[in-house]
Amino acid sequence: MELVGFIEDSARFFGCQFLIATHSPFVLAIKQAKIYDLDEDPVDVKRWTELENVRVYYDFFTDHGDEF
Numbered sequence: 001m002e003l004v005g006f007i008e009d010s011a012r013f014f015g016c017q018f019l020i021a022t023h024s025p026f027v028l029a030i031k032q033a034k035i036y037d038l039d040e041d042p043v044d045v046k047r048w049t050e051l052e053n054v055r056v057y058y059d060f061f062t063d064h065g066d067e068f
Contacts, residue, residue: 004029028048029048037051
């Protein structure tokens with residue numbers, strides 16, 4: 001979460017840009033991130049909630065929600 005905060009602050013206040021390869025839903029959910037889905041042909045821009053790996057996390061935690 002600290003990394004996400006640092007990236008958001010750096011982009012907002014200092015105009016920094018980042019190129020990040022990740023499957024982390026925490027990093028993918030960064031505000032105003034432009035996400036390229038490299039699994040698509042041709043490559044497509046998507047919202048983080050549309051990505052297959054994020055859906056896997058969501059389904060897992062939904063299925064096991066009663067264990068928390």
